[in-house]
Amino acid sequence: MIDARCSCGALMLSLPGPPSLVAACHCLECQRRTGAPFGVGAFYPVEAVKISGAPKEYVRAGESGGKVRCYFCPDCGSTVFWKPDKFPALIGVAVGAIADPNFPAPIKSVFERSKHAWVDIDGTDVEHLQHGSVRKTPS
Secondary structure (H helix, E strand, O other), X not given: OEEEEOOOOOOEEEEOOOOOEEEEEOXXXXXXXXXXXXXXXXXXXXXXXXXXXXXXXXXXXXXXOOEEEEEEOOOOOOEEXXXXXXXXXXXXEEHHHHOOOOOOOOOEEEOHHHOOOOOOOOOOOOEEOOOOOOOOOOO
């Protein structure tokens, strides 16, 4: 099991193990959500994730269409996970909330049209997209 949590520990997720996908997102909303030039999410099947605590929900329009429901701790404000309406079977978990320097690197880099010029997500297996999609994963 892998744990993800907010800064104060009031909101926690139990994750089943390695994610089905890790993606870096450079959209402007992820930049605002994280306060960093990009966000990194680990994606899991919704039914495989156990949530402890009472998150607060913020709903925003996603750049790829549909709504994104972001969940954060009402005490410390840390965003821990999100649910994109376009992919109802998936839950995105902030890799920073997992706090494991050995966690797998992103295999997708999406919304690179708004990527900061000095950011370089490299690797031979990384798929680079100007727009976004977490649908297709490598076999």
